[in-house]
Amino acid sequence: MTSCHNAVSLHEARKVAIFGGTHGNEMSGVTLVNLWTNNGAEIQRTGLTTKPFITNPRAVEKCTRYIDTDLNRAFTSENLSAPRSEDLPYEVRRAQEINQMFGPKGSPEAYDVIFDLHNTTSNMGCTLILESSKDHFILQMVNYIKRAIAPASCSLLLYEHPILQYATSRSIAKHPIGLEVGPQPQGVLRSNIFESMRVIVKHGLDFIELFNGGMEFPPCTVDVYRVSESMDYPRDTNGNIIAMIHPDLQDCDWEPLNPGDPMFQTFDGRTIFYEGSTVYPTFINEAAYYEKQQAFVMTKRETLVANGVKASKI
Amino acid sequence: MTSCHNAVSLHEARKVAIFGGTHGNEMSGVTLVNLWTNNGAEIQRTGLTTKPFITNPRAVEKCTRYIDTDLNRAFTSENLSAPRSEDLPYEVRRAQEINQMFGPKGSPEAYDVIFDLHNTTSNMGCTLILESSKDHFILQMVNYIKRAIAPASCSLLLYEHPILQYATSRSIAKHPIGLEVGPQPQGVLRSNIFESMRVIVKHGLDFIELFNGGMEFPPCTVDVYRVSESMDYPRDTNGNIIAMIHPDLQDCDWEPLNPGDPMFQTFDGRTIFYEGSTVYPTFINEAAYYEKQQAFVMTKRETLVANGVKASKI
Ligand SMILES: [Zn+2]
Ligand SMILES: [Zn+2]
Numbered sequence: 001m002t003s004c005h006n007a008v009s010l011h012e013a014r015k016v017a018i019f020g021g022t023h024g025n026e027m028s029g030v031t032l033v034n035l036w037t038n039n040g041a042e043i044q045r046t047g048l049t050t051k052p053f054i055t056n057p058r059a060v061e062k063c064t065r066y067i068d069t070d071l072n073r074a075f076t077s078e079n080l081s082a083p084r085s086e087d088l089p090y091e092v093r094r095a096q097e098i099n100q101m102f103g104p105k106g107s108p109e110a111y112d113v114i115f116d117l118h119n120t121t122s123n124m125g126c127t128l129i130l131e132s133s134k135d136h137f138i139l140q141m142v143n144y145i146k147r148a149i150a151p152a153s154c155s156l157l158l159y160e161h162p163i164l165q166y167a168t169s170r171s172i173a174k175h176p177i178g179l180e181v182g183p184q185p186q187g188v189l190r191s192n193i194f195e196s197m198r199v200i201v202k203h204g205l206d207f208i209e210l211f212n213g214g215m216e217f218p219p220c221t222v223d224v225y226r227v228s229e230s231m232d233y234p235r236d237t238n239g240n241i242i243a244m245i246h247p248d249l250q251d252c253d254w255e256p257l258n259p260g261d262p263m264f265q266t267f268d269g270r271t272i273f274y275e276g277s278t279v280y281p282t283f284i285n286e287a288a289y290y291e292k293q294q295a296f297v298m299t300k301r302e303t304l305v306a307n308g309v310k311a312s313k314i
Numbered sequence: 315m316t317s318c319h320n321a322v323s324l325h326e327a328r329k330v331a332i333f334g335g336t337h338g339n340e341m342s343g344v345t346l347v348n349l350w351t352n353n354g355a356e357i358q359r360t361g362l363t364t365k366p367f368i369t370n371p372r373a374v375e376k377c378t379r380y381i382d383t384d385l386n387r388a389f390t391s392e393n394l395s396a397p398r399s400e401d402l403p404y405e406v407r408r409a410q411e412i413n414q415m416f417g418p419k420g421s422p423e424a425y426d427v428i429f430d431l432h433n434t435t436s437n438m439g440c441t442l443i444l445e446s447s448k449d450h451f452i453l454q455m456v457n458y459i460k461r462a463i464a465p466a467s468c469s470l471l472l473y474e475h476p477i478l479q480y481a482t483s484r485s486i487a488k489h490p491i492g493l494e495v496g497p498q499p500q501g502v503l504r505s506n507i508f509e510s511m512r513v514i515v516k517h518g519l520d521f522i523e524l525f526n527g528g529m530e531f532p533p534c535t536v537d538v539y540r541v542s543e544s545m546d547y548p549r550d551t552n553g554n555i556i557a558m559i560h561p562d563l564q565d566c567d568w569e570p571l572n573p574g575d576p577m578f579q580t581f582d583g584r585t586i587f588y589e590g591s592t593v594y595p596t597f598i599n600e601a602a603y604y605e606k607q608q609a610f611v612m613t614k615r616e617t618l619v620a621n622g623v624k625a626s627k628i
Contacts, residue, residue: 064378185499185601186501188499190559190564191558191560191561191564191579192564247505267349290377
């Protein structure tokens, strides 16, 4: 219950949603949301309403990432403002529905916080994905979560990039936050991954409850990995992949990749080395990113400063 | 080059196929078959013709297990003898085509050996799947492979069960053999899994070359895990899964499961213990088996005796 002099007043966060099944084969979020839909006691907190919600039910039913197009890239202003039509891809229609229910994106009526639950086949551990380096509410929340789960750890990935940032499901909230937990294969539920995700959501809700209850959170710093670039697999002239992630890089998410380090291994046994300045790769060998032509995402480390925050009682 | 007195004479094995993509999202086999289709030098052996073949190209293109139905369950005599029709599920039509090319199943024209390449999300390591305890050619081959890859290891799974055995793609060959290598998520290619599979296929082909070349293989014994039963996830009265593989069992394929050992963990935190005699579980938490209502497959250890074999020169 620290008090401080330079806390910024922010609106209370009363409307909270937890999205699962934005990708229908990422089972931790699907299972948690279904569980909490049946019995919400675990996610109830004083002073807020928390709505668990399956965003892509048809993909969940088929246990596939999506039906027509990636829902987690579908929340563009173009899609959201398109005239309603049965000819639109399923996920675009669904994005419009979700935007009506939890947005509209950018409006005062939008939900305050949306937790969006994802799994990855990459060895990323627990990762919180931020969409803005200037959302001090979220910066304070992730700082709170990191402290609460210690000595377990949690990486912070900042997707704030002119090209690589994408229009997520959660982006309709005032304060969007993604959870990405792995490694877990698509279509599989692993108890360790499931429990890690569950604990993080619970701490996130605790933070909101404390914030709404009047607690001031003093200024702090948070260390993030900022997405800087994406790396494709080596390909032949026909566009076919000719190499795999090198065994020395596989599963080494968040570890430094230095110039001269092995990066790919071609099918005929050659090693391709990394050239360039030191980066911290993540989403290494994520199943869903083959079609996005991403072997991994490169990040740079950075320390962000969060203002102190407190709830304004208007 | 051992000689022995009780070697059984068997036909030479001249026609060999390597199937990949029987499940379209199992990337090691898909990648190896595509590689060998472009350049077959690695799988050429004296005295045999080896055909690499993508069995379910539409599923491979969509990177999904199957289109309409599981191809690796489709090679029943009922399906194979069904009148050709566009109304049949895609995989049934495909099974008929494959049976024409590599069978017909049970006929003298059928291929001698089919290697069928699979991946699993389970921590099974390298596994060779046998369909008969009496196929002495295959027993000798797996014995040869096990010795060739030592000190690396390879488990032998015997799917010879009145109910649980199923009509595989490879079952149209005189000597079917499945390779199952994991853990690897669906849609992902891991270099370690890829290379393990590649080495096993190469030793298998070496065995056939030696056999055709006149080498006698003396009687031997092979230790197998025989499939005895299948275990479903705990479910509520609506059929919904209410528990996960227990963390003490997760990734422990081939290790003994004794009465009283933890088996499942319910979403509300209870442990469900195993009751029954000691078994050796495998396919633990395989993604594709949720829909088949299998949390894992139980096996019993058994030692098989293989006759000595040699090729008859007819
Ligand atoms: Zn996802
Ligand atoms: Zn398979």
